[in-house]
Amino acid sequence: MASGTSAISTSAGTIDRSQVEQIVRQVALEYLGRGKSGTAPVLTVQASSRHMHVCREDMDILFGPGTELTVDRPLFQDGFYAAKETVTIVGPRSRLISNLRILGPMRPRSQVELAFTDAIMLGFKDIPVRLSGDIDGTPGAVIIGPKGVVELKEGVIRAAIHVHMNPAEAAHFGVAKGDTMKLRIGGAAGVTFNNVHVRIDPASKLNVHMDTDEANACGFHLTKDIELFK
């Protein structure tokens, strides 16, 4: 358990659900080493608003053959970005949400990540909580782009809260791929997320991703008392 956290910087934005921003708030903390010498990894926590990942084939239909995503804004993890391209998603009760932002780059399979609040708004009864990419047997939706319509047979999920880290950071925390950690958010609306999935990649920077429901439940932008631990 990493204790004795101290904030080194904070930058806060606002969630504006109508704009479908992917990253809306960020808190940077320094985690003090647990009796070790040397600098501990810096933890950032981010809220992901609803968004879509698109495959090459669906991109062709939605935006036209051979079109490419264009970068609107880089994301925290190198190489990933919010695209200028947006679509409209139609749920099972013919309700829709427009301006659903696409995140790049393209992926092998299209996928839509919603908060429960979004799913309820669209008329889904329940959407499964999954790690990104694990979409077999999940609900589908109709996606409308400027050049065409795609009926996703599956791919609508609520993304499970997770933490990206590189192998050195994983070693610092003593965790391995497939482990879960806990994220405790202090403050008036104190919450501990008990199942934070660990994702390890050499290119990753330490970064927790939660959705807007989780962000709004815990109000993490209101506190610097945040700790990530096994």
Place this chain on the structure above:
Amino acid sequence: MASGTSAISTSAGTIDRSQVEQIVRQVALEYLGRGKSGTAPVLTVQASSRHMHVCREDMDILFGPGTELTVDRPLFQDGFYAAKETVTIVGPRSRLISNLRILGPMRPRSQVELAFTDAIMLGFKDIPVRLSGDIDGTPGAVIIGPKGVVELKEGVIRAAIHVHMNPAEAAHFGVAKGDTMKLRIGGAAGVTFNNVHVRIDPASKLNVHMDTDEANACGFHLTKDIELFK
């Protein structure tokens, strides 16, 4: 810590944000006694959608002099109800939410309880997390009723997650007024709420109230693995 929970009954509705329902889901669990004989209290967890409490003076302005609230649906706690009356709330950026349900009976001071998601939608930067009734220094809002408009100088809060219980239930858990407890929700989106405020009243039935953001973050309707403990 109450362990070994077992579900004895479950009734689940759906959250429909457009309808401003106060109670949208309910899970009933039996908490096994901690080595004691006799039946342990039954815990219910409920999500409160955004709503308003109104004072006599504001009722006169919004709905007409001498008007009374009318019962639409009784709430879980005896004597409380969702009223047929609704209002429109206008936030600081002139955004509004209509069909804001009033809960009865009337109170000494008017108060609006919003989830963060609602507050953001209305353009509030941050609303304070408070126990119901503790509204000094909180933001205000314009409230529009069928017969008039009230400008609340204060009273807009996010209700702190809390548990109602009677003195016998408090004795069972070993807690007193002013204490906080923890509520652990299992399942895929496992969350522990660390600051569940204890409210004790002889007329109360054991019942946790959280808001829609908290309910959507933890998905408590998806699991029976729920425990309340000190």
